[in-house]
Each structure stands twice: as structure tokens, then as C-alpha cells.
Amino acid sequence: MNHYLFKSEPSDYSIDDLKKDKQAMWDGIRNYQARNFMRDDMRVGDQILFYHSNHKPPHIAGLAKVASEPYPDPTQFDKNSKYYDPKSTPENPRWMLVDVAFVKKAKRILTLAEVKADPILEGIKLAQKGQRLSIQPVSEAHFEYIETLIG
């Protein structure tokens, strides 16, 4: 069982959207490191912290889980999509994704400032300077601790 943090801009796709949809295709990831996590490491049932970026304040908004095996991101083949990638082919797809399912909303959100201030969360990638990766691994200890904080 692995643990991750997924970033999303709530104006684009929020935890409430996921709650409404119950499950969603995590499309549009165009970063190789983030893709590699989905393609190589994720299994159904892996747990996810759902993070709201570009929001005041940025915060962890709830929990989700991996709900599918990895498969090719269909938007890479769609000429009308902003995620279209002309260099990718169905025979040799460049971008893979997983489905994500809603688990629960935080009873109490955990802000980035709180994450950074908590000595127990020392070393978490989210708090590291210049950390832009939209999918990051989280240690089991950190995940479980955050789970208790957000209720």
C-alpha cells in the first residue's frame, strides 16, 4: 500500500467536485515524474491526500484513493483537448493515468502553513522549497498522522 499527495486547483477540480462525481479520471498530467508514479507504482486502493493548490490558503482538503490500474490518458490523442500531444500514439502512448475515487472531506482542513510548522511532518515533500510536482509520494507515517489531524 502506497500513499500519495495529489495537487489540484480547486477552481479547476476540487474535492467537492470529486465528492459529486465519486470517481474521476486524473487526466492532463504532463510531467514525467508524476506519470512515472502513476504508471509504475500505483495500485488500486493506494491512499491519496487531496491538496488544493493556488488557493488562499493552500491546504489539504480531504482523502481519496486510487480506483483503477494505470491506462493511457485519452486526452493525449484528442486534437481538441488542451492536453493533446502530437508526439504520442495509441501504439506507444506517452501519458498514463489512474482513476481516483472520493473517500472523504476533511472535517478540518490542514493548511500548508500548518504542515510547514509541524515538526512531526518534517521532511514531507509538500513543504520543501520549490516543490512543484503535482503528484508526490507521502510516507505512511505522515499520511496516518495527517489523517488524524483532518478528522
Added chain:
DNA sequence: GCCAACGTTGGC
């Protein structure tokens, strides 16, 4: 809106 940090692209 600014800008630091980073990733990608493409000329050489």
C-alpha cells in the same frame, strides 16, 4: 501580479 524554482525544447 511577481518571481523563484524547475522542466522542456531546440540550436549548435
Added chain:
DNA sequence: GCCAACGTTGGC
């Protein structure tokens, strides 16, 4: 294969 230029992310 180097690296300058450019684009993006995302906190502040």
C-alpha cells in the same frame, strides 16, 4: 550533449 531561452507552477 550542452545550455540558453522559454514556459509553467504555485506560494506569497
